[in-house]
Amino acid sequence: MYQDPNIQASAELVAAARAHNITLDPPRMTAEEKEQLLRTYHPDYREDQFELLQVGPNKGEKVPKELAALLQGRSRIDPDKLDLDEPAYDVDVLVIGGGGAGTSAAIEAHQAGANVMVVTKLRMGDANTMMAEGGIQAADKPNDSPAQHYLDAYGGGHFAAQKDLLAKLVTEAPEAIRWLSDLGVEFDKAPDGTMITTHGGGTSRKRMHAAKDYSGAEIMRTLRDEALNRQIPVVDFTAAIELILDDQGRCAGAVLMNMETRELKIARAKTVILATGGAGRLHYQGFPTSNHYGATADGLVLGYRAGAKLLYPDTLQYHPTGAAFPAQIFGALVTEKVRSVGAMLINAKGEAFMNPLETRDVSAASIIRECSDRGNGVKTPAGWAVWLDTPMIELKHGAGTIEKRIPAMMRMFGKYGIDIRKEPILIYPTLHYQNGGLKISVDGQTGVENLFVAGEAVGGIHGRNRLMGNSLLDIIVFGRSAGQHAAAKAQSVTVGKLTLSHVARFHQALEEAGVDTGKISPKLLPTYNSLGKDF
Amino acid sequence: MEQMVNVFLFGKRYAVPASATIMEAMEYAGYQLVRGCGCRNGFCGACATLYRIAGDRQLHACLACSTKVEDNMYVATLPFFPLVKAVYDMEKIKPSQQIMMQLYPEIYACVGCNACTKACTQGLNVMQYIAYAQRGEYEKCAEESFDCVMCGVCSSRCPAGISHPQVAMLARRLNGKYLAPHCDHLDQRIDEINEGKFQALLSELMDNSQEEMRRLYNTRDIEK
Ligand SMILES: Cc1cc2nc3c(=O)[nH]c(=O)nc-3n(C[C@H](O)[C@H](O)[C@H](O)COP(=O)(O)OP(=O)(O)OC[C@H]3O[C@@H](n4cnc5c(N)ncnc54)[C@H](O)[C@@H]3O)c2cc1C
Ligand code: SF4
Numbered sequence: 001m002y003q004d005p006n007i008q009a010s011a012e013l014v015a016a017a018r019a020h021n022i023t024l025d026p027p028r029m030t031a032e033e034k035e036q037l038l039r040t041y042h043p044d045y046r047e048d049q050f051e052l053l054q055v056g057p058n059k060g061e062k063v064p065k066e067l068a069a070l071l072q073g074r075s076r077i078d079p080d081k082l083d084l085d086e087p088a089y090d091v092d093v094l095v096i097g098g099g100g101a102g103t104s105a106a107i108e109a110h111q112a113g114a115n116v117m118v119v120t121k122l123r124m125g126d127a128n129t130m131m132a133e134g135g136i137q138a139a140d141k142p143n144d145s146p147a148q149h150y151l152d153a154y155g156g157g158h159f160a161a162q163k164d165l166l167a168k169l170v171t172e173a174p175e176a177i178r179w180l181s182d183l184g185v186e187f188d189k190a191p192d193g194t195m196i197t198t199h200g201g202g203t204s205r206k207r208m209h210a211a212k213d214y215s216g217a218e219i220m221r222t223l224r225d226e227a228l229n230r231q232i233p234v235v236d237f238t239a240a241i242e243l244i245l246d247d248q249g250r251c252a253g254a255v256l257m258n259m260e261t262r263e264l265k266i267a268r269a270k271t272v273i274l275a276t277g278g279a280g281r282l283h284y285q286g287f288p289t290s291n292h293y294g295a296t297a298d299g300l301v302l303g304y305r306a307g308a309k310l311l312y313p314d315t316l317q318y319h320p321t322g323a324a325f326p327a328q329i330f331g332a333l334v335t336e337k338v339r340s341v342g343a344m345l346i347n348a349k350g351e352a353f354m355n356p357l358e359t360r361d362v363s364a365a366s367i368i369r370e371c372s373d374r375g376n377g378v379k380t381p382a383g384w385a386v387w388l389d390t391p392m393i394e395l396k397h398g399a400g401t402i403e404k405r406i407p408a409m410m411r412m413f414g415k416y417g418i419d420i421r422k423e424p425i426l427i428y429p430t431l432h433y434q435n436g437g438l439k440i441s442v443d444g445q446t447g448v449e450n451l452f453v454a455g456e457a458v459g460g461i462h463g464r465n466r467l468m469g470n471s472l473l474d475i476i477v478f479g480r481s482a483g484q485h486a487a488a489k490a491q492s493v494t495v496g497k498l499t500l501s502h503v504a505r506f507h508q509a510l511e512e513a514g515v516d517t518g519k520i521s522p523k524l525l526p527t528y529n530s531l532g533k534d535f
Numbered sequence: 536m537e538q539m540v541n542v543f544l545f546g547k548r549y550a551v552p553a554s555a556t557i558m559e560a561m562e563y564a565g566y567q568l569v570r571g572c573g574c575r576n577g578f579c580g581a582c583a584t585l586y587r588i589a590g591d592r593q594l595h596a597c598l599a600c601s602t603k604v605e606d607n608m609y610v611a612t613l614p615f616f617p618l619v620k621a622v623y624d625m626e627k628i629k630p631s632q633q634i635m636m637q638l639y640p641e642i643y644a645c646v647g648c649n650a651c652t653k654a655c656t657q658g659l660n661v662m663q664y665i666a667y668a669q670r671g672e673y674e675k676c677a678e679e680s681f682d683c684v685m686c687g688v689c690s691s692r693c694p695a696g697i698s699h700p701q702v703a704m705l706a707r708r709l710n711g712k713y714l715a716p717h718c719d720h721l722d723q724r725i726d727e728i729n730e731g732k733f734q735a736l737l738s739e740l741m742d743n744s745q746e747e748m749r750r751l752y753n754t755r756d757i758e759k
């Protein structure tokens with residue numbers, strides 16, 4: 001029962017129309033319809049929310065305003081004043097970021113015999129990976145193939161994916177699942193061992209593997225346990241705030257900052273893997289976000305300053321179904337799996353206004369249209385919303401389905417007195433994923449020698465839009481690969497003299513271009529304290 | 536005008552919006568969180584918190600990111616708890632009852648007080664999953680503990696010094712690796728890929744024109 005009478009009245013319309021709506025299979029949009037919809041309603045197309053970069057490797061290209069301010073911000077350190085000659089840490093492979101990509105990379109580098117260390121801003125596992133609910137794609141069923149997977153991802157990404165990266169992603173997907181399974185990840189399986197797989201937005205085959213709706217948590221805690229079993233050093237509450245190069249321009253370490261004491265330390269490494277994840281906490285265009293506390297695009301800032309190029313930094317993913325009510329979970333993710341298992345999107349009048357399994361960008365744009373020009377949104381304290389009709393799930397698949405398949409969702413709403421088995425829930429798009437990032441070659445290396453990147457900080461694998469389930473996949477495939485390549489490369493590297501001259505040069509370029517964004521970067525943490533003080 | 540309530544953060548009183556979570560209340564009061572804040576949505580277990588409502592004897596445990604403040608709530612966060620994590624090699628251990636005895640012998644000292652279950656921030660039957668672990672019933676332990684976010688609150692209350700989430704982690708890995716039914720179609724597909732079965736098809740897709748890819752994508756059949 002919703003307290004707000006308007007919301008409750010609309011919920012009753014939804015309940016009344018349920019028996020009819022459940023019989024519908026709303027048509028999918030044509031390519032032209034989608035194109036038009038995206039241009040008009042998707043946040044990526046709001047030109048005034050973007051800015052052209054004036055310095056650095058992507059000079060002249062557009063990025064979100066909030067990101068531009070950080071990419072063109074000033075360093076947290078004075079590059080001339082830091083003594084780099086006595087590093088506190090000296091390793092073969094330095095992994096920056098303890099999410100799924102970084103931890104997979106560390107495990108593989110360790111497996112290859114490298115002396116590897118992980119630094120991470122919060123604790124290992126305080127990361128977007130831990131929050132992934134829906135699942136991970138892999139074409140391992142007889143009616144499916146890596147080629148079919150490629151087609152879905154390439155089309156869903158608007159025909160813009162970097163082809164060699166995508167081919168690697170789909171080809172190595174089944175092996176990634178087996179690797180996780182052998183580590184002890186508990187995938188949902190039928191009694192005979194067949195993987196239980198479902199659709200996700202934009203898939204043409206049911207290839208979404210899950211561990212209930214704690215898929216990412218199950219993967220992350222297992223990877224973390226494995227890293228700890230291997231006794232890989234993990235330096236937590238420590239952020240990388242600048243990359244260090246050597247006198248030959250190769251990446252050779254990082255300046256680290258203790259997040260609690262602010263003490264600085266130098267890490268020297270033969271190769272470096274950036275695995276710092278996404279940018280949701282930059283709240284582009286004022287959107288709420290589904291991301292973890294540390295998702296502030298630090299890796300893009302560090303890499304960019306060191307000379308690495310970005311690919312598609314102007315493309316963000318707004319997840320169509322963020323929680324819109326109650327306020328305490330505003331922006332939190334309502335997993336796509338809720339739609340995969342049968343809930344439909346319904347407007348304020350009780351109408352099923354779209355096919356629930358369109359790709360994310362199309363779904364988000366369609367919901368924004370419903371809530372704006374079409375005037376079919378439900379008014380909430382924070383704005384507008386449409387319904388996700390969760391009680392349909394049990395009408396279709398029987399009582400108990402929700403508790404078994406999407407327990408995290410049931411718990412999240414249950415805490416605020418909403419029983420999703422009986423009542424529909426209110427949703428609106430939320431800032432979810434950074435489609436773009438640092439450009440890499442197929443071995444994971446950027447244009448800066450010995451600087452590898454893996455995970456959400458990479459751009460290009462998914463083109464301009466990522467399909468659900470392909471990100472958990474990419475952090476495993478490319479995380480492992482980066483670990484292997486970085487370890488192999490480290491064997492032949494002799495590090496030269498360490499330098500931060502690239503930071504000084506970047507500062508100089510900013511001055512010459514007359515750019516002063518007033519920001520220091522990387523941002524590290526969002527500014528939520530009531531005093532409004534940046535971290 | 537937003538309704539306000541009084542909360543006591545580490546004993547000091549602040550007036551905060553009644554709709555805030557404990558985490559938001561701390562930020563409203565001016566704290567810059569570093570520790571004790573990870574996912575902000577109930578998945579990572581970074582924000583374990585103990586609280587008591589004035590006048591109530593009962594001590595409660597919760598996750599600060601997903602619990603609303605209440606009037607006269609006394610809050611103490613528990614951003615770190617020293618759990619014991621045994622080190623083992625997954626390739627060498629076996630899902631036998633002995634392995635728990637070797638790695639986490641303290642679980643057999645459980646006195647059945649149920650304090651762990653009462654404290655669990657996820658509402659899990661913690662004492663029960665420890666009982667399953669004692670008996671080597673790893674599948675049941677895995678199922679019962681599946682939603683654990685490893686916040687450590689249960690362990691902070693346990694007179695036997697058990698590190699429950701670590702015990703459950705081991706049980707889940709044993710179950711996932713050794714006890715769950717083996718997936719044959721996965722092995723077959725990996726063999727096919729290693730034999731190069733899909734290489735030609737993939738190369739063809741990669742070489743196609745954009746127009747051809749659009750046509751293929753827009754006309755692909757979608758499994759019902
Ligand atoms: C709510 C949610 C649900 C999702 N569901 C799915 C899904 O169902 N399927 C799917 O495929 N994908 C899903 N995704 C996307 C996917 O989970 C992420 O894209 C992916 O896990 C990112 O992994 P990562 O290792 O690159 O980054 P993360 O897991 O975010 O890890 C990055 C780590 O780096 C640390 N870090 C950041 N900056 C620094 C710094 N300066 N110094 C040191 N450390 C730093 C961070 O704190 C963090 O620990 C979801 C994402 C979210 C947020
Ligand atoms: S079992 Fe213990 S560690 Fe796990 S969620 Fe419950 S209280 Fe937290």
Ligand code: SF4
Nearest residue numbers: 645646648649651693
């Ligand atoms: S708190 Fe410890 S001793 Fe008490 S029931 Fe739980 S495991 Fe047993």
Ligand code: FES
Nearest residue numbers: 573574575580600
């Ligand atoms: S911050 Fe992750 S559970 Fe609360």
